[in-house]
Amino acid sequence: MLASIALVAALQIAEPTALAVLRDLDLTSFPNSTGPARLPGRKHPRDWNFRHSGTDKDWTFLTRREDGRDDWTIGLRIIRRSPDGIIACFHDRAQNGGSYSAASAIRIVATVDGYRAAEQGLNEPTCPPMPGQG
Numbered sequence: 001m002l003a004s005i006a007l008v009a010a011l012q013i014a015e016p017t018a019l020a021v022l023r024d025l026d027l028t029s030f031p032n033s034t035g036p037a038r039l040p041g042r043k044h045p046r047d048w049n050f051r052h053s054g055t056d057k058d059w060t061f062l063t064r065r066e067d068g069r070d071d072w073t074i075g076l077r078i079i080r081r082s083p084d085g086i087i088a089c090f091h092d093r094a095q096n097g098g099s100y101s102a103a104s105a106i107r108i109v110a111t112v113d114g115y116r117a118a119e120q121g122l123n124e125p126t127c128p129p130m131p132g133q134g
Helices: 002-012 018-023
Strands: 050-056 059-066 069-082 085-094 101-111 114-122
Touching: 018 050, 018 059, 018 069, 018 085, 050 069, 085 114
Parallel strands: none
Antiparallel strands: 050 059, 059 069, 069 085, 085 101, 101 114
16 A cells, blocks of 8 residues: 555656756856846846757757747756756856857756756766867
8 A cells, every 4th residue: 555655646746847946947057158148137048939840869958049049059968967956067058159169067046936056067077068168
């Protein structure tokens, strides 16, 4: 009986997907390319008009379109989950003629309105910095 109850409880608590985490990630909680343009009220990707643009293997991507073309893409890959949060690789790339492209490993925790980076710059072999980054 207890095993059945535990199984039902486990099935009801689904782990968030990379897409769910990325959509609700507080971009002001860690260094990324939205930092220089930080404006009041722009905290989550939806505030910047990012939309789901696809997945590739373990990655999920959100892209912002401006003037009819993709100009900015952010991506997230969950590396592992722990009691202290989600360890993920965050990728950030300009597509508007700029050369900005960065990747960083961050520890993400849940908040009342989504997720935030609790720690950044983690040393994760599966999330190396991009060539020429930092």
